[in-house]
Amino acid sequence: MAHVDGPAEEAGLRDYWQLLKPRLMSLSVFTALVGLLVAPEGLHPFLAATSILWIAIGAGASGALNMWFDADIDRVMKRTRNRPIPSGRVTPSDALALGLFLTVLSVTMLGLTANWVAAGWLLFTIFFYAVIYSMWLKRTTSWNTVIGGLAGAFPPMIGYAAVTGTTPLEAWLMVALIFMWTPPHFWALALFVKLDYHVARIPMLTVTHGRDETRRQTWLWSLGLVAVSFVTAFTAIGGPLTLAVASVLNAVWLQRAWAVVRRDDLDSDADAHLAERRLFKWSLIYLFAHFAVFVAEAALGPYGGW
Incomplete structure (x- = not known):
């Protein structure tokens, strides 16, 4: 252009x-x-x-x-x-x-x-x-x-x-983790800034398929993210610590993603789009913590891993 x-x-x-x-x-x-x-x-x-x-x-x-x-x-x-x-x-x-x-x-x-x-x-x-x-x-x-x-x-x-x-595989799994994280992260954002994308005529999922479908896709991609997250724990970059941290991160993620998928636009939340905002904020913590634990595993050396 x-x-x-x-x-x-x-x-x-x-x-x-x-x-x-x-x-x-x-x-x-x-x-x-x-x-x-x-x-x-x-x-x-x-x-x-x-x-x-x-x-x-x-x-x-x-x-x-x-x-x-x-x-x-x-x-x-x-x-x-x-x-x-x-x-x-x-x-x-x-x-x-x-x-x-x-x-x-x-x-x-x-x-x-x-x-x-x-x-x-x-x-x-x-x-x-x-x-x-x-x-x-x-x-x-x-x-x-x-x-x-x-x-x-x-x-x-x-x-x-x-x-x-x-x-190698470990490098690609880190790519896969971010790849699976990105759609629900940005869809949570798009759910509470939809008007901006609509005015700019950007075909975000919220604009082309509606908010209910966006929430459904957010849940499906969240399940894929959790699966990749747990797989990383059983590779050379993971270990028991990764498994423990991933369990906590994924439990909170799924709880917040489920709150998003169950939400209705007619809900009278005290804060509009509270569920989407909570998932978006957690997504930032999630990615940082997940990658930080990879570094912790590497620092543990022979004391980490399986």
Whole structure:
């Protein structure tokens, strides 16, 4: 989609930082770091730190390219209209240039710092988020959240590959965990911000299939998430501690997901969409705790595992 530059206010460093989607970047950095730490081989601390830096910059490149392409819909959505491009503080061409520059920089430097397997996956992740998701899926199908979620699922595998140059089952299970987590996480959000997506004509499941079907799919994907979660406990990155933590996390998740699926829009909750908000907030705790326990298992070494 073409964007025409218009007069822009003077942009500051904060505006360019916002272009990188720091919240999304922080999730990518955290999961990539976990992938790096649980890999069976060691990596020099300096190389490890610089590898994570390049992965973070790659995630920022994805955010800048996404904001460049999505400027038109960001202007009409209440929660995004104050972003740097729709607010006029950064021109679309500057955002595009920044995104492309950071892509080349991050992929090249990760290849030179770690290995080209990790760099190749980083390039694919940026392409997937900026092109497959932003330019195609997001605007054309309700599967946008499902398939597009892969872009946010790859960082732990990139971190793992940065150490070993390989992507074994354990790395793919971390990808699968995030992949299964993403749809119910974003559907819970979409259930209480539906109007924004409707106004922007984004075919989220809430818009194309209705709220009841979205709640049903949230429950089904939650069951899949729980299954993947428990599988990880019985692999090289898991162990008894993972099983114990996963049991608690999944019990709370299923309780909150069931509250969502049983909810009716006619319910007179004191706080509208309370069930969806509670699931969304728990989803953030869930992912952090699950990946943190992988690091704990790795730190335990021979004292952890089965």
